[in-house]
Amino acid sequence: MKQNNTTxxxxxxxxxxxxxxxxxxTVRNVLQNRHIDSLEGQAKTDYINTNFESITSLRERTLxxxxxxxxxxxxxxxIRTPQLLVDLANEGVDSLLTSSVAAADAAxxxxxTDIVDEFLAEFERxxxxxxxxxYYRNDGLNxxxxxxxxxxxxxxxxxxxxxxxxxxxxxxTRVDRFGVTEPSIVKQGANRIIVELPGVxxxxxxxxxxxxxxxxxxxxxxxxxxxTTSLNRVITFYNNKENADRALSGVAxxxxxxxxxxxxxxxxxxxxxSDTTAATPNAATNPLIQIVLPTNDGVSIGTVAxxxxxTVNRLFAYPAVRAMLPRDTKLxxxxxxxxxxxxxxxxxxxxxxxxQAELTGETITEARxxxxxFTNAPQVSMKMNADGSRIWSRVTGANIGKPIAIxxxxxxxxxxxxxxxxxxxxxxxxxxxxxxxxxxxxxxxMSGALPAPLDxxxxxxxxxxxxxxxxxxxxxxxxxxxxxxxxxxFLYYRVSGLFAVIALLLNIVLLLxxxxxxxxxxxxxxxxxIVLTIGMAVDANVLIFERIREELDSGKSFRAAVxxxxxxxLSAILDSxxxxxxxxxxxxxxxxxxxxxxxVTLMAGIVSSLFTAxxxxxxxxxxxxxxxxxxxx
Amino acid sequence: MRIFKKTNFDxxxxxxxxxxxxxxxxxxxxAVILLRGISYGIDFKGGQEFVLEFPTAANVSETRAILxxxxxxxxEVKQFGLAQDxxxxxxxxxxxxxxxxxxxxxxxxxxxxxxxxxIKSDTVGPRFAEDLKRGALYSVISALVVIFLxxxxxxxxxxxxxxxxxxxxHDVIVTLGILTIANKLLPFSMDIDQNMIAAxxxxxxxxxxxxxxxxxxxxxNKTVHKGSPFKEVVNRSVNDTLSRTVITTGTTLFVVIVxxxxxxxxxxxxxxxxxxxxxxxxxxxxxxxxxIVVDLQKKFNISK
Numbered sequence: 057m058k059q060n061n062t063t064x065x066x067x068x069x070x071x072x073x074x075x076x077x078x079x080x081x082t083v084r085n086v087l088q089n090r091h092i093d094s095l096e097g098q099a100k101t102d103y104i105n106t107n108f109e110s111i112t113s114l115r116e117r118t119l120x121x122x123x124x125x126x127x128x129x130x131x132x133x134x135i136r137t138p139q140l141l142v143d144l145a146n147e148g149v150d151s152l153l154t155s156s157v158a159a160a161d162a163a164x165x166x167x168x169t170d171i172v173d174e175f176l177a178e179f180e181r182x183x184x185x186x187x188x189x190x191y192y193r194n195d196g197l198n199x200x201x202x203x204x205x206x207x208x209x210x211x212x213x214x215x216x217x218x219x220x221x222x223x224x225x226x227x228x229t230r231v232d233r234f235g236v237t238e239p240s241i242v243k244q245g246a247n248r249i250i251v252e253l254p255g256v257x258x259x260x261x262x263x264x265x266x267x268x269x270x271x272x273x274x275x276x277x278x279x280x281x282x283x284t285t286s287l288n289r290v291i292t293f294y295n296n297k298e299n300a301d302r303a304l305s306g307v308a309x310x311x312x313x314x315x316x317x318x319x320x321x322x323x324x325x326x327x328x329x330s331d332t333t334a335a336t337p338n339a340a341t342n343p344l345i346q347i348v349l350p351t352n353d354g355v356s357i358g359t360v361a362x363x364x365x366x367t368v369n370r371l372f373a374y375p376a377v378r379a380m381l382p383r384d385t386k387l388x389x390x391x392x393x394x395x396x397x398x399x400x401x402x403x404x405x406x407x408x409x410x411x412q413a414e415l416t417g418e419t420i421t422e423a424r425x426x427x428x429x430f431t432n433a434p435q436v437s438m439k440m441n442a443d444g445s446r447i448w449s450r451v452t453g454a455n456i457g458k459p460i461a462i463x464x465x466x467x468x469x470x471x472x473x474x475x476x477x478x479x480x481x482x483x484x485x486x487x488x489x490x491x492x493x494x495x496x497x498x499x500x501x502m503s504g505a506l507p508a509p510l511d512x513x514x515x516x517x518x519x520x521x522x523x524x525x526x527x528x529x530x531x532x533x534x535x536x537x538x539x540x541x542x543x544x545x546f547l548y549y550r551v552s553g554l555f556a557v558i559a560l561l562l563n564i565v566l567l568l569x570x571x572x573x574x575x576x577x578x579x580x581x582x583x584x585x586i587v588l589t590i591g592m593a594v595d596a597n598v599l600i601f602e603r604i605r606e607e608l609d610s611g612k613s614f615r616a617a618v619x620x621x622x623x624x625x626l627s628a629i630l631d632s633x634x635x636x637x638x639x640x641x642x643x644x645x646x647x648x649x650x651x652x653x654x655x656v657t658l659m660a661g662i663v664s665s666l667f668t669a670x671x672x673x674x675x676x677x678x679x680x681x682x683x684x685x686x687x688x689x
Numbered sequence: 690m691r692i693f694k695k696t697n698f699d700x701x702x703x704x705x706x707x708x709x710x711x712x713x714x715x716x717x718x719x720a721v722i723l724l725r726g727i728s729y730g731i732d733f734k735g736g737q738e739f740v741l742e743f744p745t746a747a748n749v750s751e752t753r754a755i756l757x758x759x760x761x762x763x764x765e766v767k768q769f770g771l772a773q774d775x776x777x778x779x780x781x782x783x784x785x786x787x788x789x790x791x792x793x794x795x796x797x798x799x800x801x802x803x804x805x806x807x808i809k810s811d812t813v814g815p816r817f818a819e820d821l822k823r824g825a826l827y828s829v830i831s832a833l834v835v836i837f838l839x840x841x842x843x844x845x846x847x848x849x850x851x852x853x854x855x856x857x858x859h860d861v862i863v864t865l866g867i868l869t870i871a872n873k874l875l876p877f878s879m880d881i882d883q884n885m886i887a888a889x890x891x892x893x894x895x896x897x898x899x900x901x902x903x904x905x906x907x908x909x910n911k912t913v914h915k916g917s918p919f920k921e922v923v924n925r926s927v928n929d930t931l932s933r934t935v936i937t938t939g940t941t942l943f944v945v946i947v948x949x950x951x952x953x954x955x956x957x958x959x960x961x962x963x964x965x966x967x968x969x970x971x972x973x974x975x976x977x978x979x980x981i982v983v984d985l986q987k988k989f990n991i992s993k
Contacts, residue, residue: 165819362783362784363760363761363782399795516811517807525953526953526955529951530952540943541940541943583952584956584959590944595940598933599902624909627909635897636895638832651883
């Protein structure tokens with residue numbers, strides 16, 4: 057018995073020492089940060105520079121705080137696999153392929169399945185004879201005309217996996233260049249990337265930085281006359297209210313594409329607004345006339361308020377309308393509002409361009425932020441390689457006096473008229489808002505093009521003040537909860553209750569120690585988990601004490617009652633804790649972010665409260681009741 | 690100090706009352722849920738919400754009117770803790786960033802002396818919300834399955850599993866019903882989001898904890914009091930553990946109330962759900978779960 061207790065004591069002390077060891081980093085880090093904050097100007101910089109290593113090593117070993125506590129930005133990005141599937145096809149993209157991809161996209165969301173599998177199923181359902189190899193032939197990768205559909209499916213999957221890995225690398229490069237302390241970038245599932253950026257306060261910059269695919273393209277604008285004719289037909293079509301209603305109600309595909317960068321492929325259409333009167337529009341009901349303001353730059357279809365761009369996309373994506381537009385054109389929005397009304401709503405131009413890009417960003421060898429020599433406006437200056445320069449020289453030479461749209465990620469930054477032939481391979485993106493934005497664009501361009509666009513599917517931002525408030529409130533709750541429970545336990549069980557309180561305090565130290573040792577993240581729901589643990593941790597003690605009381609009632613001696621109490625309560629304690637632990641584990645495996653934090657503290661709390669109740673309380677009982685009985689209240 | 694010295698309530702004889710009360714609660718809750726519909730938060734519905742902090746207190750209905758005008762659709766506006774913090778939830782379509790900017794500029798125009806800043810913002814795409822919802826559903830279902838199996842293995846009798854699961858289902862449904870009603874009456878959000886799923890699973894874990902302790906005692910008493918009818922064994926077990934059940938519920942409720950009052954706005958709905966669920970869970974563990982076991986064993990003539 058005595059031997060046994062010595063072992064227990066050694067165990068308890070060892071765990072306690074270990075917990076304190078892991079926790080001291082956090083305490084030192086807090087103190088150090090406080091010290092740094094108290095310093096001013098030069099002294100601060102000097103201190104940080106001289107102690108850089110120790111600061112970093114402390115920070116790395118401190119208890120992690122979730123974004124909801126320290127403030128920051130959480131973004132879930134999804135790679136646009138449907139577009140990847142179309143882009144990978146190198147020849148003869150037809151409606152069979154695009155419609156299969158669109159249907160597969162919808163089905164994969166519906167059934168929670170891999171879009172590539174759905175794609176194959178949809179494709180074969182549409183035409184059992186058709187072979188995917190006719191689109192995806194790639195001799196370099198051993199995909200020949202004879203490759204089976206199953207082989208192509210595996211090829212597409214590996215391409216998709218490669219694409220997401222590449223995307224992660226590119227996002228990492230961009231975030232590193234942006235300069236965030238301790239960013240976290242991880243893959244989730246087959247097609248998502250979770251980016252956590254503590255302390256970020258400029259959300260819109262980060263947003264653009266993350267989702268920019270960096271597909272730079274130079275497009276000629278669509279033929280003016282042809283466009284006007286088509287557009288008039290479209291307007292006439294929408295004079296009929298029924299047509300408009302139908303276009304606006306359905307077309308799920310168009311909606312899915314319209315989230316961030318509105319114009320997508322296949323959305324071919326024409327230049328619209330220049331001569332709207334010819335079609336005698338019914339302005340009262342025609343949705344296009346209602347929301348598209350005419351422009352007179354000779355190129356744009358019209359100007360549309362930011363909130364209406366999605367509607368316009370839908371109107372032009374309607375199959376019947378698509379068919380009215382010239383085949384080889386697509387409609388793109390300007391990246392920046394052309395003007396902003398007094399309520400802050402931005403207005404964007406809709407621009408018809410030739411679907412085929414004359415030149416792409418792959419030829420760009422150098423990009424740097426710069427200022428326009430005449431207007432002093434910020435811009436990005438770029439240099440092309442020899443191939444690019446040759447094509448650029450030909451294109452500009454052949455289109456003097458005509459506009460060329462410079463398109464980044466399907467958004468038109470600028471569409472200047474070509475003044476003269478450019479033969480030195482220089483070009484620039486103007487129409488950039490600020491020097492910072494020019495720097496970010498350079499970052500995006502130089503960290504490489506994403507294999508497919510990334511869409512932001514979830515974004516959560518917490519400001520630093522709210523985070524600090526949450527920490528205070530959480531801390532207060534923990535302290536108050538602890539005080540209340542301790543007071544009650546002492547009141548109800550007296551000396552034994554005091555044992556339980558000691559066990560409880562130790563429990564919290566161990567719980568935090570476990571979390572620090574495993575570098576788990578403490579979130580606001582996690583703090584709630586700690587508070588709950590305080591309430592539930594005494595349960596094991598309550599079970600034991602109640603059992604001892606019963607044993608005493610049945611006439612046992614104090615020692616025997618304690619012995620029997622611990623022994624008989626054990627199975628109930630184990631069963632009830634294991635079931636709660638299992639729910640915690642399930643929560644952990646399905647939950648995300650802050651909820652995972654809750655599950656972690658719940659599970660860690662169960663482990664530490666089992667340990668403290670069964671070992672620590674027992675040890676206290678054995679030590680203090682060897683000679684005399686103690687009060688159970 | 691002792692609240693219960695040695696109780697001998699006849700819970701099992703009075704189980705009809707428990708059945709009537711519980712069946713009534715469940716039916717009313719289901720009716721409320723079906724009629725009102727579950728109010729999902731943006732986690733499961735998709736959409737955008739953000740918290741604006743004003744320098745001085747802002748008027749909820751005025752803000753709502755200004756934003757309805759600016760966004761073209763009526764947003765949900767609620768106070769977020771302090772009088773100068775407002776939670777705005779909108780399903781306006783368009784770029785999230787533009788919606789926030791348009792809101793702030795409209796409010797700035799309305800009162801240039803009270804310009805808000807964004808202190809929290811969440812945007813969840815519809816597809817992502819779909820995935821989160823699926824994840825939540827899976828977690829609840831797998832929790833129930835795992836619990837059923839664990840109890841089956843530990844107590845070697847399916848009636849215990851069924852009794853526990855029925856009590857859990859009861860707790861979850863009635864809590865959901867109460868939240869649905871209270872959501873309209875109380876000034877903080879109780880929409881079903883990820884935090885709420887965590888709350889529900891905690892309720893499940895907690896309620897189960899109580900139930901298992903009682904079942905464990907039944908198992909023990911069956912061997913101690915071999916001759917007694919099963920009904921009496923169950924009743925004795927519920928009474929034996931009653932004191933512990935009440936004390937543990939008490940300490941847990943203390944901390945949940947602390948969380949509710951001091952834990953901040955983000956945790957308000959979560960703590961409220963826990964509060965309701967734990968009270969229900971205690972009641973159902975004591976009175977519903979064991980009663981069901983008694984009736985099931987009687988009905989299927991399980992002698993052991």
